[in-house]
Amino acid sequence: xxxxxxxxxxxxxxxxxxxxxxxxxxxxxxxxxxxxxxxxxxxxxxxxxxxxxxxxxxxxxxxxxxxxxxxxxxxxxxxxxxxxxxxxxxxxxxxxxxxxxxxxxxxxxxxxxxxxxxxxxxxxxxxxxxxxxxxxxxxxxxxxxxxxxxxxxxxxxxxxxxxxxxxxxxxxxxxxxxxxxxxxxxxxxxxxxxxxxxxxxxxxxxxxxxxxxxxxxxxxxxxxxxxxxxxxxxxxxxxxxxxxxxxxxxxxxxxxxxxxxxxxxxxxxxxxxxxxxxxxxxxxxxxxxxxxxxxxxxxxxxxxxxxxxxxxxxxxxxxxxxxxxxxxxxxxxxxxxxxxxxxxxxxxxxxxxxxxxxxxxxxxxxxxxxxxx
Amino acid sequence: xxxxxxxxxxxxxxxxxxxxxxxxxxxxxxxxxxxxxxxxxxxxxxxxxxxxxxxxxxxxxxxxxxxxxxxxxxxxxxxxxxxxxxxxxxxxxxxxxxxxxxxxxxxxxxxxxxxxxxxxxxxxxxxxxxxxxxxxxxxxxxxxxxxxxxxxxxxxxxxxxxxxxxxxxxxxxxxxxxxxxxxxxxxxxxxxxxxxxxxxxxxxxxxxxxxxxxxxxxxxxxxxxxxxxxxxxxxxxxxxxxxxxxxxxxxxxxxxxxxxxxxxxxxxxxxxxxxxxxxxxxxxxxxxxxxxxxxxxxxxxxxxxxxxxxxxxxxxxxxxxxxxxxxxxxxxxxxxxxxxxxxxxxxxxxxxxxxxxxxxxxxxxxxxxxxxx
Numbered sequence: 183x184x185x186x187x188x189x190x191x192x193x194x195x196x197x198x199x200x201x202x203x204x205x206x207x208x209x210x211x212x213x214x215x216x217x218x219x220x221x222x223x224x225x226x227x228x229x230x231x232x233x234x235x236x237x238x239x240x241x242x243x244x245x246x247x248x249x250x251x252x253x254x255x256x257x258x259x260x261x262x263x264x265x266x267x268x269x270x271x272x273x274x275x276x277x278x279x280x281x282x283x284x285x286x287x288x289x290x291x292x293x294x295x296x297x298x299x300x301x302x303x304x305x306x307x308x309x310x311x312x313x314x315x316x317x318x319x320x321x322x323x324x325x326x327x328x329x330x331x332x333x334x335x336x337x338x339x340x341x342x343x344x345x346x347x348x349x350x351x352x353x354x355x356x357x358x359x360x361x362x363x364x365x366x367x368x369x370x371x372x373x374x375x376x377x378x379x380x381x382x383x384x385x386x387x388x389x390x391x392x393x394x395x396x397x398x399x400x401x402x403x404x405x406x407x408x409x410x411x412x413x414x415x416x417x418x419x420x421x422x423x424x425x426x427x428x429x430x431x432x433x434x435x436x437x438x439x440x441x442x443x444x445x446x447x448x449x450x451x452x453x454x455x456x457x458x459x460x461x462x463x464x465x466x467x468x469x470x471x472x473x474x475x476x477x478x479x480x481x482x483x484x485x486x487x488x489x490x491x492x493x494x495x496x497x498x499x500x501x502x503x504x505x506x507x508x509x510x511x512x513x514x515x516x517x518x519x520x521x522x523x524x525x526x527x528x529x530x531x532x533x534x535x536x537x538x539x540x541x542x543x544x545x546x547x548x549x550x551x552x553x554x555x
Numbered sequence: 556x557x558x559x560x561x562x563x564x565x566x567x568x569x570x571x572x573x574x575x576x577x578x579x580x581x582x583x584x585x586x587x588x589x590x591x592x593x594x595x596x597x598x599x600x601x602x603x604x605x606x607x608x609x610x611x612x613x614x615x616x617x618x619x620x621x622x623x624x625x626x627x628x629x630x631x632x633x634x635x636x637x638x639x640x641x642x643x644x645x646x647x648x649x650x651x652x653x654x655x656x657x658x659x660x661x662x663x664x665x666x667x668x669x670x671x672x673x674x675x676x677x678x679x680x681x682x683x684x685x686x687x688x689x690x691x692x693x694x695x696x697x698x699x700x701x702x703x704x705x706x707x708x709x710x711x712x713x714x715x716x717x718x719x720x721x722x723x724x725x726x727x728x729x730x731x732x733x734x735x736x737x738x739x740x741x742x743x744x745x746x747x748x749x750x751x752x753x754x755x756x757x758x759x760x761x762x763x764x765x766x767x768x769x770x771x772x773x774x775x776x777x778x779x780x781x782x783x784x785x786x787x788x789x790x791x792x793x794x795x796x797x798x799x800x801x802x803x804x805x806x807x808x809x810x811x812x813x814x815x816x817x818x819x820x821x822x823x824x825x826x827x828x829x830x831x832x833x834x835x836x837x838x839x840x841x842x843x844x845x846x847x848x849x850x851x852x853x854x855x856x857x858x859x860x861x862x863x864x865x866x867x868x869x870x871x872x873x874x875x876x877x878x879x880x881x882x883x884x885x886x887x888x889x890x891x892x893x894x895x896x897x898x899x900x901x902x903x904x905x906x907x908x909x910x911x912x913x914x915x916x917x918x919x920x921x922x923x924x925x926x927x928x
Contacts, residue, residue, distance in 0.1 A: 232622055236828070237730050238660040238813060239626035241722065246619020249605055253612035254671045254717055255705050262707070284611040298627045298671075298715050332628050334635070338710070342671050344627055344717040349614065357610050440611060455609070 208310070209303040213333055219307070220314055227327045231294075240329035242294055242346075249354060251347040253284040259339040267382065270309045272417045273341065274316025280442065281345035282324050282421035283495040287440035288356070289430025290349035292326045292423060297343055300336025313341070324423045353430035355438040360456035360500040364436055364526040367509060369425050369497045369518050371470040372445060373484055376491015377477055378416030381409060384480055405479065411472035419495040425520075426497055428512040434505035444492040447547035450533060452500065459531040462489075462524040462545055465538045489535070490548035500526055581683065582676040586706055592680070593687055600700045604667075613702035615667055615719075622727060624720040626657040632712040640755065643682045645790045646714065647689025653815065654718035655697050655794035656868040660813035661729070662803025663722035665699045665796060670716055673709030686714070697796045726803035728811035733829035733873040737809055737899040740882060742798050742870045742891050744843040745818060746857055749864015750850055751789030754782060757853055778852065781845035792868040798893075799870055801885040807878035817865040820920035823906065825873065832904040835862075835897040835918055838911045862908070862918070873899055 208216060221235040233241035244250055257277045259265055268276075278295060285292045297317060301310065321328055326345070422440070429435050437452050445467075449460050467488045477484040501509055506522055513520040524536075535545040581589060594608040606614035617623055630650045632638055641649075651668060658665045670690060674683065694701055699718070795813070802808050810825050818840075822833050840861045850857040874882055879895055886893040897909075908918040 232724070232727070233661075233729060238657040239624040239663070239718075239720070241622040241624055241661065241727055244617055244619065244623045246617065249614040250617045250623065250719075251612040251614055252667065252669055252703060252717070252719060253705075254669050254703070254715075256671055256673065256707050256715070258673060258707055258709055261709060287611040288606075288614065290612070294625065296625055296627050296717060298629055298717075300629065300631060300713070330625060330627070332626075334629050334631055336631055336634060336711075340673070340713065342627075342629070342715045344625070344669060344671075345612075346623075346625060346719075347612070351605070354605070354614055356606060 206307040207303065208301055208305050208307060211307060216307070216310065216333060220310070223311065223314055224318060224328055227329060231327055231329050234327075234329050235331070240294065240296065242329060244293075245348060247350075248348040249351050251285050251288050251290045251349055252344065253281055254342060254344040255280050255284065256340060256342040265339060268417060270312035271316035271319070274313040275320040275418045277341040277343050278317050278320040278326070278345070279419050279421045280495065281343045282320070282326070282423055283419070283440040283442070285345055285347035286421050286423045286426030287438050287497055288347075288349055289353045289426055289438065290347040291427060292324050292345055292347040294329045294346040295321055295326050295343055297328060297331035297341070299331065299333045300338065300340035301333065302337060302339065303335055305339070324421065349430065353433070355430060355435055355499070356455070357437055357439050357452050358455040360437040360452050360458050360526050361502075362458055362526055362528050363502065364500040365503050365506050365522050366449070366460060366462065366524040366526060367499050367501060367506065367520050368441070368445070368468065368523055369422050369513060369520055370494070371468045371473065372441070372494055372496065373469050373473045373477075373487030373491045374412045374415035375419060375493040376444070376487035377473045377484070378412035378414075379491070379493070380480055380482060380487070381412060381476055382416070405475055408472035408475040411470065412476050416493065419493060421495055422497045422518065424516045425513050425518050428516055429497065429499060429509060432505070432508055432512050434509050435499045435501045438497055438499040441494045441496045441498055442492060444490045444548060445498065446489040446545050448498060449545070450547050452498070453529070453533055456526075457529050459527040459529050460524060460533050460545070461527050461531070461536060462534070463536045466521060466523040468519065468521045468523070489545070579680040580676065581674055581678050581680060584680060589680070589683065589706060593683070596684065596687055597691060597701055600702060604700055604702050607700075607702045608704070613667065613669065615702060617666075618721060621721040622724050624658050624661050624663045624722055625717065626654055627715060627717040628653050628657065629713060629715040638712060641790060643685035644689035644692070647686040648693040648791045650714040650716050651690050651693040651699070651718070652792050652794045653868065654716045655693070655699070655796055656792070656813040656815070658718055658720035659794050659796045659799030660811050660870055661720075661722055662726045662799055662811065663720040664800060665697050665718055665720040667702045667719040668694055668699050668716055670701060670704035670714070672704065672706045673711065673713035674706065675710060675712065676708055678712070697794065722803065725806070728803060728808055728872070729828070730810055730812050730825050731828040733810040733825050733831050733899050734875075735831055735899055735901050736876065737873040738876050738879050738895050739822070739833060739835065739897040739899060740872050740874060740879065740893050741814070741818070741841065741896050742795050742886060742893055743867070744841045744846065745814070745867055745869065746842050746846045746850075746860030746864045747785045747788035748792060748866040749817075749860035750846045750857070751785035751787075752864070752866070753853055753855060753860070754785060754849055755789070778848055781848040784843070784845035785849050789866065792866060794868055795870045795891065797889045798886050798891050801889055802870065802872060802882060805878070805881055805885050807882050808872045808874045811870055811872040814867045814869045814871055815865060817863045817920070818871065819862040819918050821871060822918070823920055825871070826902070826906055829899075830902050832900040832902050833897060833906050833918070834900050834904070834909060835907070836909045839894060839896040841892065841894045841896070
C-alpha cells in the first residue's frame with residue numbers, strides 16, 4: 183500500500199480501530215440484529231419519511247407537481263471493486279455517488295435511497311458500520327435520506343442502491359434533445375478516475391519485479407499530491423448534483439448524461455437518442471494537471487484517459503451556442519468549471535475527434551462494456 | 556425431474572425452443588445490446604412514464620396526495636434459488652412477486668419496477684428473454700410497469716427488484732398498530748411453499764438410493780395434483796395485492812405484514828413493533844389439503860410448514876374483534892379466504908401457540924435467518 187492510499191484510508195481505519203464489536207462477524211448478530219444496528223446508527227429521518235427502515239416498505243411524501251426520478255446501480259465485489267483495495271467507507275460513498283450522478287444528469291434533486299446489500303456471513307460487523315458511515319456521509323452531503331433496503335447472505339459483497347429524486351417537469355433533461363448546431367459541454371475535468379485506476383493497476387503489476395516496484399514507489403514520492411488526487415477521483419468521485427440543478431434551472435441545456443463509461447462511449451448515447459453526430463476537439467478537453475503528471479509517469483496518453491477512462495461522473499450536456507455563456511456562469515456559481523469541448527453536427531457527419539495535430543479521426547466507444555470487456 | 560415439474564416448466568421450454576437466438580450468449584450481444592433487446596421486448600409504457608428504460612433514470616408521474624411506497628428485494632443464485640431448479644420465467648415471476656407482496660402488506664397499489672440484474676456473460680440470451688417474460692407477466696397482472704434498472708456482469712445470477720407503489724395516507728398499514736384484544740388474521744393458506752421446498756429437497760436426497768428414488772416417484776404418481784400445487788406455491792407465489800387493497804379500504808385493520816420468513820418469525824415483528832404478545836391457535840391454522848397430503852407423504856408435520864416454512868407471501872394482519880366480519884367479507888370479494896387464527900394479548904403474556912391437544916407452548920421464530928441459517 184502506498185502512503186497516499188494509507189492516507190486516504192486512515193480516517194476509515196481510525197474509525198475501525200475504536201469501533202464497537204470489532205471482532206464480531208455478521209453471523210454473530212444475524213440478519214435482524216444487523217438491520218436494527220443499521221437503523222440505530224442512521225440519523226432520524228425528517229417528517230417526509232412517514233415510514234423508514236423496519237417495515238415492509240418505506241412510505242414517503244413526494245410532490246405531485248414534480249416528476250419522480252428513479253434509478254439503481256450496483257457495485258459488485260470482483261467486478262466493480264476488490265475488497266482489499268477499497269475501504270468500506272469509500273465503497274459506501276462511491277456506491278451512492280454513482281446513483282446521485284444519475285439523478286444529477288436529469289437535472290434532479292436526490293431525495294431517498296434504498297440500500298440492497300449482499301454480505302458474506304464472516305464479514306466483520308465493523309466493516310458494515312464503516313460502509314454505512316460512507317453511505318450516510320454521502321447522503322447527508324446531498325440532502326438524501328436512507329429509507330430502506332434489504333440484506334441477504336452472499337459469497338460476494340454487493341451494494342445495490344436505488345435512488346429516488348424529483349425534478350420539475352420543465353427542467354427534466356434527457357439524452358434525446360441535442361440539436362445540430364448545439365455546443366457540447368462538460369463539467370469539471372476528464373480522465374482523473376481512469377488515471378487513478380491505471381496507477382493502481384501499474385503498482386499491482388509492479389509487484390512482480392522488485393525494480394519496477396521500487397521505480398513506482400520512487401515516482402510516487404515525487405508526486406504524492408498528484409497520485410492522491412487521481413486516486414481520490416477513482417475511489418470517491420464527486421457527483422455533480424448542484425451543477426445539475428444549476429444547469430436545469432437555466433432551461434438552456436437540450437440534452438444531458440453523466441459520464442460513467444467514458445466520454446467516447448457516453449456521448450454516443452446522446453448521438454443515438456438525439457439522432458445527431460458530434461465533433462469533439464482534443465485541444466479543448468479539460469484534463470487536470472495531476473492526470474497529465476500521472477499519465478506521463480505511466481507512459482500513457484492523458485487524452486485516452488479523458489475519452490475512454492470512465493467513471494469520471496462529470497455531466498456532459500448540449501446547448502445552443504448563444505446559451506453557453508449563461509450556462510458557464512450558472513455552473514461557475516457552484517465552483518465547478520464548465521468547458522465547451524465540441525459541436526453537435528448532423529448524424530451523417532458521424533462522431534469524430536479533431537486531434538490537436540489537426541487530423542480528424544472517428545470517435546469510437548472504448549468505454550467499459552460489462553460483457554464484452 | 557418429475558412429471559409435475561416438467562409440466563410446470565413446459566410453457567417456458569416451449570417458448571425457449573422457438574426463441575430467436577437460442578444459442579447466443581450475453582457476451583455475443585454485449586451490455587448495450589441486451590438493454591436494447593429488453594426495451595424492445597417490453598410493452599410501451601403508459602403516459603405516466605415520462606422517461607422509461609434507456610436514459611440515466613426513469614421519470615415518473617406520481618400523486619402528491621398519496622404516499623410513495625418503496626421496497627427492494629433480491630433473489631441470488633445459490634442462496635435463494637438454484638439455476639437448474641427454477642425456470643427463468645418462474646424466477647422472473649417470483650422476484651417481482653415477493654416485492655409486490657411487500658407493497659400489498661402496506662395496503663398499497665404497485666406502480667413501477669426497476670430491475671437490477673447481475674448475469675454471467677456465458678448465459679444464453681434466451682434465458683434473459685424468459686426471465687423478462689416472467690417479470691412482465693407478473694407486472695402486467697398487477698398493474699405495474701417496468702421502467703428501468705441496470706445490468707452488470709456477475710459470476711452468480713442476481714435479480715434485485717425495486718418496486719414503487721402508492722397508498723392513500725389513511726389506508727397505510729404498518730407493523731406497529733396492533734392492540735391488545737385484536738384478532739390475528741391471515742389470508743389464504745399456510746405452509747404450501749415450505750411443503751413444496753421440502754418435497755424438492757427429499758426428491759434430491761432420494762437420488763442417492765434407487766429404492767428411495769423409486770419410492771418418491773411412486774408416491775408422486777398417486778398425488779400429482781398435490782405435488783403440483785405445493786411446487787407452484789413455492790416457485791410462483793401469488794402476491795396478495797387486491798387483498799391488501801381490500802383490507803386497506805375497510806380501515807379496519809390495525810397492523811399488517813406479509814409472510815416471507817414464516818408465521819412464527821413474522822408475527823414477532825408485529826409483536827415487537829406494536830409492543831404486544833400473541834396467542835396463535837394451531838387448530839385454526841389454514842392448511843391446504845395438498846400441503847397435508849405432501850407433509851404426510853414426507854413424514855413431516857404440516858403445522859411446522861405453516862409456522863416455519865416461510866415464503867407463503869400471505870398477508871398477516873390484526874383488527875378489533877368487531878371488525879373481523881367486515882374484513883372477511885371484503886377479502887372474500889377477491890376470492891381469497893381470510894381466517895381468524897388467534898388473539899393479540901399483552902406483551903407480558905408473551906408469544907404462544909395453543910396446540911390442538913390443549914397444551915400451550917412458546918411460539919419462537921424458526922424462520923430462515925440469512926446469516927444464522
